[in-house]
Amino acid sequence: MKRPMISKEELLQIVKDHPTPFHIYDEKGIRENCRALKKAFGWNKGYKEFFAVKATPNPYILKILHEEGCGTDCASFAELELSKRSGITGREIMFSSNDTPEGEFSYAKELGAIINLDDISLIDFLDKECGVPEVICCRYNPGGVYKVSNGIMDNPEDAKYGMTKAQLMEAFTRLKALGAKEFGIHSFLVSNTVTNDYYPMLSRTLFELAVEVKEKTGVAVSFINLSGGVGVPYLPDQTANDIFAIGEGVRKAFEEIMVPAGLGDVAIYTELGRYMLAPYGQLITKVIHEKHIYKDYVGVDACAANLMRPAMYRAYHHITVFGKEDAPCDYKCDVTGSLCENNDKFAIDRLLPRPEIGDYMCIYDAGAHGFSMGYNYNGKLRSAELLLREDRSVKQIRRAETVEDYFATLDFGEL
Numbered sequence: 001m002k003r004p005m006i007s008k009e010e011l012l013q014i015v016k017d018h019p020t021p022f023h024i025y026d027e028k029g030i031r032e033n034c035r036a037l038k039k040a041f042g043w044n045k046g047y048k049e050f051f052a053v054k055a056t057p058n059p060y061i062l063k064i065l066h067e068e069g070c071g072t073d074c075a076s077f078a079e080l081e082l083s084k085r086s087g088i089t090g091r092e093i094m095f096s097s098n099d100t101p102e103g104e105f106s107y108a109k110e111l112g113a114i115i116n117l118d119d120i121s122l123i124d125f126l127d128k129e130c131g132v133p134e135v136i137c138c139r140y141n142p143g144g145v146y147k148v149s150n151g152i153m154d155n156p157e158d159a160k161y162g163m164t165k166a167q168l169m170e171a172f173t174r175l176k177a178l179g180a181k182e183f184g185i186h187s188f189l190v191s192n193t194v195t196n197d198y199y200p201m202l203s204r205t206l207f208e209l210a211v212e213v214k215e216k217t218g219v220a221v222s223f224i225n226l227s228g229g230v231g232v233p234y235l236p237d238q239t240a241n242d243i244f245a246i247g248e249g250v251r252k253a254f255e256e257i258m259v260p261a262g263l264g265d266v267a268i269y270t271e272l273g274r275y276m277l278a279p280y281g282q283l284i285t286k287v288i289h290e291k292h293i294y295k296d297y298v299g300v301d302a303c304a305a306n307l308m309r310p311a312m313y314r315a316y317h318h319i320t321v322f323g324k325e326d327a328p329c330d331y332k333c334d335v336t337g338s339l340c341e342n343n344d345k346f347a348i349d350r351l352l353p354r355p356e357i358g359d360y361m362c363i364y365d366a367g368a369h370g371f372s373m374g375y376n377y378n379g380k381l382r383s384a385e386l387l388l389r390e391d392r393s394v395k396q397i398r399r400a401e402t403v404e405d406y407f408a409t410l411d412f413g414e415l
């Protein structure tokens with residue numbers, strides 16, 4: 001059963017200083033989840049999580065994660081800079097970019113980040129720009145269709161990421177000739193998997209690949225990055241992943257494939273985003289209108305500019321009404337934002353306890369790929385982000401945008 005991280009009484013206090021809509025994050029939940037993840041992979045002595053910054057790019061969040069032992073996974077100049085300004089540099093950064101613009105590899109190298117190459121052509125691009133660093137990683141795409149249990153699958157063959165196996169073999173040989181000394185393999189094949197089988201399966205694929213790389217090129221990798229993709233149950237009746245079963249599944253594959261091949265010292269890395277933050281962030285919004293035409297609509301003060309996933313992917317986000325958590329859900333409505341776009345709906349034909357104007361709603365699992373996908377269409381401003389500390393005090397960790405922020409890049413000078 002999904003519940004808001006704050007009570008209605010706490011909410012009524014918070015809105016005195018912080019008007020809705022806002023995103024709020026649960027520090028205690030974030031820390032406990034990090035500790036469980038670390039424990040689940042504790043059998044691997046080099047294990048490290050590099051949080052995918054794009055999921056929740058806020059220095060307070062990065063600092064909490066860093067205190068729990070996580071580094072960052074960055075894919076752009078701004079994400080590298082955010083990591084640096086949050087006190088995370090050097091080998092605590094994975095730079096997993098693709099279609100990389102000029103200058104970004106140089107900056108990643110300057111920070112001492114581990115560079116992950118998405119394509120074989122990037123070897124020359126990197127070498128010309130700043131030279132191949134001693135530590136380097138290559139991203140693998142096995143092609144075909146990748147199936148995990150309970151029907152979850154994706155089509156690596158249609159994905160723009162990574163290198164083919166033949167390219168990967170050639171890449172390691174060339175990188176070695178260009179001075180690289182330490183190597184890693186990375187792959188990200190399926191997103192938001194709600195099954196304990198994805199990482200164990202992926203790790204088997206990558207462990208077998210590492211053995212083949214060693215045989216064919218003489219390169220013994222020192223780390224394998226399982227990247228992101230471990231998901232969260234957005235639907236209330238879905239069962240959450242069991243991170244201990246996942247860690248154990250990876251350990252089994254490691255014992256079976258890596259240890260006999262003399263690769264028992266290889267470190268496991270992860271680059272989780274959603275799993276680290278999604279359940280620990282909620283979007284709080286207020287009902288401002290209701291409308292009855294051919295259907296019933298409930299209008300709230302948040303819109304897709306604050307949380308794009310429902311509009312973009314038709315993603316389900318659970319919603320409850322503050323103070324009516326246990327009331328029967330007997331009112332069917334669409335929950336809409338104010339964009340002039342008919343896809344600006346947080347829910348379609350959703351059964352809720354009938355919301356009234358002035359009620360507050362909690363939109364769940366908005367902690368990753370939520371605020372960060374925000375945009376300014378229709379002149380909508382991005383909201384504040386708040387942190388619910390372990391002592392239950394609330395700290396604003398990003399102020400809401402103002403209209404002056406929106407105009408900051410415009411020039412009215414010569415009108």
Ligand SMILES: *Cc1c(COP(=O)(O)O)cnc(C)c1O
Nearest residue numbers: 052096227228229271272273274
């Ligand atoms: C987005 C991304 C992640 C995180 O993905 P989640 O689904 O949030 O776990 C990790 N690595 C790379 C390279 C990514 O692009």
